[in-house]
Amino acid sequence: EAQVTQNPRYLITVTGKKLTVTCSQNMNHEYMSWYRQDPGLGLRQIYYSMNVEVTDKGDVPEGYKVSRKEKRNFPLILESPSPNQTSLYFCASSLRLGSGSPLHFGNGTRLTVT
């Protein structure tokens, strides 16, 4: 089944403890991106990647890192999480960005930082 898989679905951690949220897609998509979703603010883009080894900042990149060493994987790294990073995170991929190729979203990761 074609899908974007995020892990874990739920994560509770403490301030400062490094964590990684994994994202993998099996559709051979070139483009991948990360978003956080907070009440009243909608989805805000953290980072995106147009292809392997190419990553760029979105609107809210502070406190996050990403890497794209392989086409299928795009992990999100929080080196030193803080409570203001408590949020619902979505990974998304798209075949390519020409025309109307839509974003395919993973099921989300709900992160709580205490």
Added chain:
Amino acid sequence: GQNIDQPTEMTATEGAIVQINCTYQTSGFNGLFWYQQHAGEAPTFLSYNVLDGLEEKGRFSSFLSRSKGYSYLLLKELQMKDSASYLCAVRDGDSWGKFQFGAGTQVVVTP
């Protein structure tokens, strides 16, 4: 950057029609998407507009006016399962990988 506005909530009756407006202010534009998001779930793609005009897909239609920075999503023959949040998203014209989303419009369908 982009600034995207859409109403917070709309209520409509089963079988009726609802129109969700989205306005955007853009430094560049390369397409507008509509997504549906049920509570606790991932957004799913509904429609795409890049040229002015109406795109129809079954019960859902979407319209775009680039000169006015305006789009709407029209939901016809509303069903209870259409109760969800509807997200308007604009792709940046200068950086194709950048997307901006509106905060979403919660549609409540009543019997």
